[in-house]
Amino acid sequence: xxxxxxxxxxxxxxxxxxxxxxxxxxxxxxxxxxxxxxxxxxxxxxxxxxxxxxxxxxxxxxxxxxxxxxxxxxxxxxxxxxxxxxxxxxxxxxxxxxxxxxxxxxxxxxxxxxxxxxxxxxxxxxxxxxxxxxxxxxxxxxxxxxxxxxxxxxxxxxxxxxxxxxxxxxxxxxxxxxxxxxxxxxxxxxxxxxxxxxxxxxxxxxxxxxxxxxxxxxxxxxxxxxxxxxxxxxxxxxxxxxxxxxxxxxxxxxxxxxxxxxxxxxxxxxxxxxxxxxxxxxxxxxxxxxxxxxxxxxxxxxxxxxxxxxxxxxxxxxxxxxxxxxxxxxxxxxxxxxxxxxxxxxxxxxxxxxxxxxxxxxxxxxxxxxxx
Numbered sequence: 001x002x003x004x005x006x007x008x009x010x011x012x013x014x015x016x017x018x019x020x021x022x023x024x025x026x027x028x029x030x031x032x033x034x035x036x037x038x039x040x041x042x043x044x045x046x047x048x049x050x051x052x053x054x055x056x057x058x059x060x061x062x063x064x065x066x067x068x069x070x071x072x073x074x075x076x077x078x079x080x081x082x083x084x085x086x087x088x089x090x091x092x093x094x095x096x097x098x099x100x101x102x103x104x105x106x107x108x109x110x111x112x113x114x115x116x117x118x119x120x121x122x123x124x125x126x127x128x129x130x131x132x133x134x135x136x137x138x139x140x141x142x143x144x145x146x147x148x149x150x151x152x153x154x155x156x157x158x159x160x161x162x163x164x165x166x167x168x169x170x171x172x173x174x175x176x177x178x179x180x181x182x183x184x185x186x187x188x189x190x191x192x193x194x195x196x197x198x199x200x201x202x203x204x205x206x207x208x209x210x211x212x213x214x215x216x217x218x219x220x221x222x223x224x225x226x227x228x229x230x231x232x233x234x235x236x237x238x239x240x241x242x243x244x245x246x247x248x249x250x251x252x253x254x255x256x257x258x259x260x261x262x263x264x265x266x267x268x269x270x271x272x273x274x275x276x277x278x279x280x281x282x283x284x285x286x287x288x289x290x291x292x293x294x295x296x297x298x299x300x301x302x303x304x305x306x307x308x309x310x311x312x313x314x315x316x317x318x319x320x321x322x323x324x325x326x327x328x329x330x331x332x333x334x335x336x337x338x339x340x341x342x343x344x345x346x347x348x349x350x351x352x353x354x355x356x357x358x359x360x361x362x363x364x365x366x367x368x369x370x371x372x
Contacts, residue, residue, distance in 0.1 A: 001110065001339055001340045002116070003338075003340055006085070007334055009084055009085055009104045010304070012084065013080070014101070014102045015049075015100055015101060016077060016099075016102070016104040016105075017045055017054050017055065017079065017099070018077050018100075018105035019041055019045075019058055019074075019075065019097070019098050020074075020089075020093040020095075020098075020108050020109075021034070021038060021062060021076075021093070022034075022071075022096055023067070024070070024072060024092055025068070025069075026069075034062075037096050038059075041096060041097075041098035042055055048098075051081070053080075054078045054079060054080065054081050054082070056081075057081055058083055061074075061076050061083050065086070065088075071092055072088060072089055072090065072091065073091065073092040073093045074086060074088055074089060075087045075108070077104045077106075087109060089109070089112055091112070094108070094292060101327070102321050102323050103300075103323050103327040104327065105327055107290075110330070111292075111342050114250065114342060115250035115342075116250075117246045117249050117253075118133075118134065118135050118194045119192075119194055119197070119198065119245075119246055120133040120185060120189045120198070121133075121198040121200065122185050123200050123201045123228075123229055124202060124205040125202040125205055125228075127146065127177060128144070128180070129144075129181040129201070129209075130144055131143045131188055133188040133189070133191070134192065135192040135193070145181050177205075178208035178209045178212060179212055181205075185197060185199075185213070186213065186217065189217060189220075195249055197213070197221050198222045198224065198241070199222070199223045199224070200223075200224045200225070200226050200227040200238050201227050201228060201229060203225045210223050226238040253341075254341055254343065257341045258287070258343075260358045261356050262350070264359065267362055268283075268357040269351065269352045269356045270352035270353050270355065270356070271309065272309055274355050274357045275298065275307055275308060275309055277359060278307050278333075278357075279307060279308070280305075282357075283332075283336065284338060284339070284358045284360045285340070285341055285357070285358040286329065286340050286356070286357050286358075287341050287343060287348060287355065287356045287357065287358070288340060288341070288355050289343050289344070289347075289348060289354035289355070290343065291345070294325070294354075296324075297322050298322075298323060299313070300314075300321050301317030301320055301321075304331060304332050304335020304336055305332065305336065307328050307331075
C-alpha cells in the first residue's frame with residue numbers, strides 16, 4: 001500500500017485530532033443519530049485536551065460533508081485549527097473513535113482501506129467508449145470517447161456488387177474508432193499509474209482495442225464481453241468482474257510481499273528488527289497484522305527515522321516523545337517512502353510480534369529475529 005497520500009499529516013506539527021465516525025444515512029433518524037454520536041466524540045476530544053478551533057474545524061467537515069447512499073463512514077484528521085485530511089470509508093468504522101495525540105491515529109483508516117489498486121475500465125462499442133479510472137488513492141476519473149468515424153459502422157449482408165467495398169469501409173471505421181478509444185485508455189492508464197485495464201463490451205471492439213494497446217500495457221489488459229453501452233443495460237456482471245479482478249491483483253501483491261519476506265530467512269522479523277531497519281531507511285515494505293486492540297508504544301523524535309523502542313537509543317533527540325507504536329511506524333514509513341501491507345490475523349502466522357519488513361538491502365549489521 002502506497003502511503004504518499006498521508007504525507008500532509010506529517011508536514012505540520014501536532015497534537016492531532018483523529019476522528020472515525022459512522023456517517024450512514026440509511027434510516028429515518030440517521031441525521032439525529034449522527035449528531036448524537038458526533039457530539040459524544042466532541043466531548044471525548046475536549047476531555048483529552050483538544051483545542052476548540054480544531055474541534056470546530058472537524059465539526060464543519062462532519063456536518064458539511066456530502067452524504068453517500070447506504071452504509072459508510074468518514075475519517076477526519078485535524079491540527080492547529082485546520083482539517084488536513086478527510087476520507088470517506090467504504091463501510092462504517094469498527095467503532096466510532098476520537099483520539100488526541102502527538103501523531104495522527106491512521107491505522108484504522110489503513111486497515112479498512114487495504115491494498116489500493118489503480119485501475120482503468122473501458123466499456124466499448126464500435127462507435128466509442130465510456131471509460132473510468134481510479135488511482136491508488138481512490139480518486140475516480142471518467143471519460144467518454146466518441147470515435148471519429150460514424151459511417152459505415154455495420155457490415156452489409158452478403159450480396160450486391162459493392163459488398164466488399166462496404167465491408168472494408170466498415171472495418172476501417174471500427175479500427176479508427178478503436179484507435180481513438182485506445183489512445184484515451186492509455187492516457188487514463190498513464191495518468192493514474194494503472195495496474196490493470198479492463199476492456200469490456202462489444203467483442204469485436206474489445207479485440208481491436210486490446211490489439212492496439214502499447215506493448216507495455218499488454219500484460220495488464222483483461223478483456224471481457226460483459227457489459228453494454230446500451231441505455232438501461234445491466235452492468236452487474238461487469239461490476240462483479242471488475243471487483244474480482246482488482247481483488248485478485250491485491251491478493252497477488254500481498255502474496256508477493258510475503259514471499260519476499262520469506263526469502264530473507266527471518267531477517268527483518270519482529271518489532272526490534274523493524275524499528276532498527278526504519279532507523280537505517282532500509283525498509284521497502286512493512287508487513288503488519290491488523291490488531292485493533294494493539295496498544296504498544298514507541299519513542300520518536302522530529303525526524304521520520306527518529307524511532308526507537310527505548311528513549312536512550314535517540315541520543316540526538318533532546319526530548320523524545322512516547323506515542324502509539326503503529327502511529328510511529330506509519331510516520332516512519334511515509335517519511336522514508338516505504339510501503340505497508342496490512343494482513344489479517346490468519347494471513348501471516350510466521351510474523352514475529354505481528355510485524356516484519358521486506359528490506360531494500362541487507363548488510364552484515366542488518367538485524368534479524370529479535371534485533372541485533
